[in-house]
Amino acid sequence: MKKILTAALAVLLAFSLSAPSFADSYVLESSGISFSLPDSWEAKDSKMGTMFTPPAGDVMLVFGETTGEEAFEQAMEMVGDVAGEVVPDLELDDGTELDLNGIKAIEFGGSGTSDGTEVFVSVVLMSGKGESIAFMFSIGEESAMNKYESDMMDLIRSFAMEGSSSGPSSGKTTPRPQSRPAPQSGGS
16 A cells, blocks of 8 residues: 555655645635544645545545635546546546535446555535535545445535635635634743
8 A cells, every 4th residue: 555655746746745644624715625634643734635644644635625616527527637636546436426515426436456456436516606616536445445434434424504704716725724723821
């Protein structure tokens, strides 16, 4: 699996520095979609968005978003370009419509080989605010999804649409840690 992730990292990473340890709640700013992952999952910037990996490094989730009239096509193209390099024989199904806590989504699942290892690939496109599409791209060995079943179920349950945010959209944003109030220190 390390060979798979090494190949995927080479394709995805735009920066090699790890993001600082954040709280486990994130918001995709343009789409307004929030989600949570365990604090132990490491976040790194990539050319598609933000990549998250568990401590064992045997699964990779990438969250990103795009906006505009052709957002769906742009998201699929970005994911397809990366998947094509990492899993050249990837075959995705026709997609399954989902409702993720009120967020309309479609999941494309598939499999293939990466560096001689059988892998699963999942692409979930989520309808965000306005013309924004958020996506989650995941890849790993089949057994890894069983290993992280609890984390994945918690992730699915955590998806939520945040209130409308202000400010212009650049068309591509990365997940930001959700703000949490600073603890109040007591006076003397």
